[in-house]
Amino acid sequence: MTGCPFCAAVDWGTSTFRLWIFDADGMVVAERRSADGLQSMGGREGFPGVLESHLAEVSAPDSLPVVICGMAGSRQGWVEARYIDTPAPLDRVIDSAVRVEGVARDVRILPGVAQRDPSHPDVIRGEETQLLGATVAGSRDGLFCMPGTHSKWVRLRAGTIEGFATFMTGELFSxxxxxxxxxxxxSDMAVNPTDSGFLAAVRAGMARPADIANRIFEIRPAQLLGFAPAGAGAARLSGALIGTELAGAKARFGTLASVDLIASGTLSMLYAQALEATGSAVHLIDADVAVRKGLFAAARRFWDQT
Amino acid sequence: MTGCPFCAAVDWGTSTFRLWIFDADGMVVAERRSADGLQSMGGREGFPGVLESHLAEVSAPDSLPVVICGMAGSRQGWVEARYIDTPAPLDRVIDSAVRVEGVARDVRILPGVAQRDPSHPDVIRGEETQLLGATVAGSRDGLFCMPGTHSKWVRLRAGTIEGFATFMTGELFSxxxxxxxxxxxxSDMAVNPTDSGFLAAVRAGMARPADIANRIFEIRPAQLLGFAPAGAGAARLSGALIGTELAGAKARFGTLASVDLIASGTLSMLYAQALEATGSAVHLIDADVAVRKGLFAAARRFWDQT
Structure with a gap:
């Protein structure tokens, strides 16, 4: 049956739409990526049309079921898949999926996870599916770092999300x-992960998080007064913010001795370098692979009756 | 001679222009405020015209001398009044004023102060004149806090600026x-200085500066999950940022046991409440009064030959 479509899987976020067609072994037989995220949706009505148009492009059968994770399940999305609460077993994420009514196709949307703690209220949506994928075949314990616009740190114990924290690092950088x-x-927002100024700023940020709003300001007078080259700004800013995030994660989760890093591209290199430079043992998991594995694991539970 | 113009004094910043006419006793006999800051200047040519038009509005004599502080003395300003270096005696700020060439009137621009320290490069321009004013009649020792878009903390000893630090708190808040x-x-950026959420956020920010990028993010899920009222956001954000600034200032200057706060308006109340709530004894000095006194002290040294 290899090559024969088993299901479609979609990571439907705020700014992006990514779709894969899996065969029964979880191999990708077709793929679509577009900017059809929630930001570009006119309203709830648009969701079935966008989904069907992408499915048509890859000639998906009318009966092919679809599993979706991400912001499409938020209140502003297609159909709300309500947050499940911490402590949240990853298996319960799958079991709490919501089936979309009023469409011929079997479409299910995975929920996010809410931390209903007055001292640390927080939510994730999409990252729970990456965690599911990252732990399908491996450890279901650990401290996971998922960097991004809003970086997520998650403590997983025996396959259960015990707690998590979101850091606005990426949005602050931008x-x-x-x-x-x-x-x-x-002049240029690109940062080289092996830049010595980046790593020095990470170490300073982790060692002295209190004066973050001073140290980032110093980037400008450092250039004005001739202590730093004009091109060093982005690396210093990124390093200061990531270092402060690491200090915050350590304060929150106790130790960063071993970190499972779920990330892709340049961001994965920046965080891997930052974590290793400050003493963490890093296990890198590709974020794209993780979300695909997580979606496929859910699909198997929904539709694999063998 | 009371009421007879002795000099004009201008605080010429990035976004504002403020002019006062002093008599020989330092009393204000006329005043102008406008948005003619550097941002709205077309170029170097515009400075004499803007100054003369404001002087004409208050019928200042053609021979009246003018003292200026602030960004008009920066490289992007009218005439560059180069930074003097720390340790910088306040008297040297006056002695290092630059006289503007090519204008009939005696116009002098006060310099800023640079901290040429590779580990803490920083500059101030305008705050040195407030310090001058704040210390004309009083203590020339102390730790001064000057909140704003870029908050400045300055250590003064025996009338000499030993060191300082800029925190981007106001710009981050905005x-x-x-x-x-x-x-x-x-929904509303106004913050009430006596809001209990503001003060709680100040205390948390000072106690746990490392997780600042997490705690400010939590403002949103706190509302989504029903733990905080919709109107509490600005107070929590402001408190978290100011609290983190206080932690950074303490890490840098050792103790905040006694702080001279040079500020005006709501900002003076926010910082006074924040400092007192976290154990500082606060001496409040009005920033508008301070800059006028500083400019007048300089004018007296330039032109009072009695």
């Missing part, structure tokens, strides 16, 4: 680098 | 409150 006074000191 | 995901949780 806002500060493009729209603050620091924009005058940053 | 960027995060208006342009980040937190904007969805903040």
């Amino acid at each position: 806002l500060l680098g493009r729209q603050s006074i620091l924009a005058h000191a940053i | 960027l995060l409150g208006r342009q980040s995901i937190l904007a969805h949780a903040i």
